[in-house]
Amino acid sequence: MDFYIHAATILDDLSQKKGSIKQLVFNSKKHDPKRTYALVCETLKYKHVLDEVIESAKLLDLEKKIKKNLARVLVHDLLMSKRGISASTGLIKEAILRHKTRLNAEFVKLKIRKRVKSHEELALKNPVTLPRWVRINTVKATQEEVIKQLALTRVFSLKEVGPKTYYMDETIDNLIALDSEVSLVSESCYQEGKIIIQDKASCIPAAILGNQRQTKVGNIIDGCAAPGNKTTHLAALFPDSKIFAFERDSQRVKTLQKMVDISGAQNVEIIHGDFTHSDPMDPKFANVTHILLDPSCSGSGIVSRQDFLLEDSEQDVVEDVNRLENLCSFQSTILKHALQFPESRYVTYSTCSVHRLENEQVVCDVLSQDSQWKCNSLENTLPQWEDRGIPEYCTDPTMAKSMIRCVPGKFGTIGFFVCNLYHPGRVGDLFEKNMSSAVESNAKRKRKNKKMKSIKRKKEKKLEAADNSTADATV
Numbered sequence: 001m002d003f004y005i006h007a008a009t010i011l012d013d014l015s016q017k018k019g020s021i022k023q024l025v026f027n028s029k030k031h032d033p034k035r036t037y038a039l040v041c042e043t044l045k046y047k048h049v050l051d052e053v054i055e056s057a058k059l060l061d062l063e064k065k066i067k068k069n070l071a072r073v074l075v076h077d078l079l080m081s082k083r084g085i086s087a088s089t090g091l092i093k094e095a096i097l098r099h100k101t102r103l104n105a106e107f108v109k110l111k112i113r114k115r116v117k118s119h120e121e122l123a124l125k126n127p128v129t130l131p132r133w134v135r136i137n138t139v140k141a142t143q144e145e146v147i148k149q150l151a152l153t154r155v156f157s158l159k160e161v162g163p164k165t166y167y168m169d170e171t172i173d174n175l176i177a178l179d180s181e182v183s184l185v186s187e188s189c190y191q192e193g194k195i196i197i198q199d200k201a202s203c204i205p206a207a208i209l210g211n212q213r214q215t216k217v218g219n220i221i222d223g224c225a226a227p228g229n230k231t232t233h234l235a236a237l238f239p240d241s242k243i244f245a246f247e248r249d250s251q252r253v254k255t256l257q258k259m260v261d262i263s264g265a266q267n268v269e270i271i272h273g274d275f276t277h278s279d280p281m282d283p284k285f286a287n288v289t290h291i292l293l294d295p296s297c298s299g300s301g302i303v304s305r306q307d308f309l310l311e312d313s314e315q316d317v318v319e320d321v322n323r324l325e326n327l328c329s330f331q332s333t334i335l336k337h338a339l340q341f342p343e344s345r346y347v348t349y350s351t352c353s354v355h356r357l358e359n360e361q362v363v364c365d366v367l368s369q370d371s372q373w374k375c376n377s378l379e380n381t382l383p384q385w386e387d388r389g390i391p392e393y394c395t396d397p398t399m400a401k402s403m404i405r406c407v408p409g410k411f412g413t414i415g416f417f418v419c420n421l422y423h424p425g426r427v428g429d430l431f432e433k434n435m436s437s438a439v440e441s442n443a444k445r446k447r448k449n450k451k452m453k454s455i456k457r458k459k460e461k462k463l464e465a466a467d468n469s470t471a472d473a474t475v
């Protein structure tokens with residue numbers, strides 16, 4: 001019975017907003033966490049059904065010693081698990097079993113009322129299902145090869161994606177969306193590194209950096225690299241550059257190495273160490289022109305597959321402000337460091353957080369102390385992406401245009417933030433360039449219009465003259 005009491009305590013803690021399901025289950029070493037996790041999630045999935053059955057059977061009125069969450073987990077297993085309640089006989093189990101017939105009858109009545117045959121049809125459905133985003137690793141394969149190997153048929157909108165179909169993303173090259181339920185781990189093209197499972201939002205930083213080629217492209221730094229999604233993306237986009245991939249955590253370095261090996265990238269040098277301790281003046285980095293910085297963050301943008309199980313009030317776990325402030329200070333330090341490399345021209349800063357403190361605020365704080373770096377233009381920062389930084393969070397609202405926000409669940413992505421920075425002293429002023437090119441094309445258009453008008457006028461004059469001569473002839 002201890003197992004059920006423990007699962008009920010997790011449900012109590014969830015309603016008191018003490019943490020997420022995963023945190024509460026896996027931080028506590030009690031019992032088998034996987035089994036507890038499964039029972040907690042299943043109970044939440046059927047909470048509305050269980051509550052109705054418990055209420056109709058008057059279980060809590062008749063068994064005053066049993067609390068609501070304990071009743072929920074036990075009734076769940078009694079009615080919905082093939083094994084029933086897996087606990088040795090005792091007072092609590094006996095109390096529930098006394099009402100077995102009544103509980104079963106109420107459950108059958110409810111199914112008839114709801115016109116369903118199986119209890120699975122009564123489960124709460126996840127309203128936010130993200131597709132399975134897959135990046136085709138062009139180091140090893142082409143789109144055509146992968147699509148043929150996975151035997152997929154193309155559909156033309158995200159909504160249409162289902163089993164055995166794919167949607168070709170229009171924002172990021174070589175990115176496809178598959179059915180959210182698809183499992184790819186046993187597919188040979190996954191095992192061979194031809195495809196990389198990577199959320200669309202997470203592909204944006206390397207894609208933006210890949211477009212910054214207005215001046216020379218030298219080597220690249222990925223300051224916070226493991227597990228290596230963005231490193232391998234950079235390796236594919238910049239085959240002629242060396243990618244220096246920093247990772248300070250020894251376990252995660254191993255994962256990074258594995259991912260780089262499987263991706264087939266030959267241009268990555270992994271550096272096991274703290275990026276903030278690297279020396280920007282080291283001759284090794286003298287030719288670094290592009291930097292991708294994706295530091296540790298609160299992860300508040302990550303859409304958990306279980307979030308929908310909690311009511312809004314339970315989900316709203318108050319973020320520890322101290323923790324956010326510490327992260328913000330670390331993120332500012334690491335971004336400041338990234339801006340010190342003497343030849344670097346372009347830096348993207350990204351997080352999978354939705355918090356101002358880790359996003360706009362970090363960028364604004366750092367730029368307020370370094371006048372040499374600026375926010376890049378909208379034209380150079382995926383202009384077609386609708387959701388930008390939040391102007392009210394920026395010291396200068398125009399900065400928000402060089403920022404991208406991905407709203408969790410919208411357009412099939414997790415919550416994400418990217419800012420695109422550049423060094424005008426090394427590449428020239430891109431705003432001025434864009435402005436002058438805009439002025440130039442405006443002037444061109446005016447010249448063209450003038451020319452067209454004068455051609456038209458000449459033609460009209462000719463016609464008039466012809467008309468006049470005809471009229472003359474007729475008179």
Ligand SMILES: C[S@@+](CC[C@H](N)C(=O)[O-])C[C@H]1O[C@@H](n2cnc3c(N)ncnc32)[C@H](O)[C@@H]1O
Nearest residue numbers: 224226227228229230247248249274275294296
């Ligand atoms: C958000 S994850 C990076 C994810 C990665 N960019 C990807 O797309 O797969 C942050 C990583 O940075 C590492 N990290 C944090 N601080 C670091 C530092 N000062 N130097 C190097 N690595 C650091 C963490 O250990 C973690 O692996």
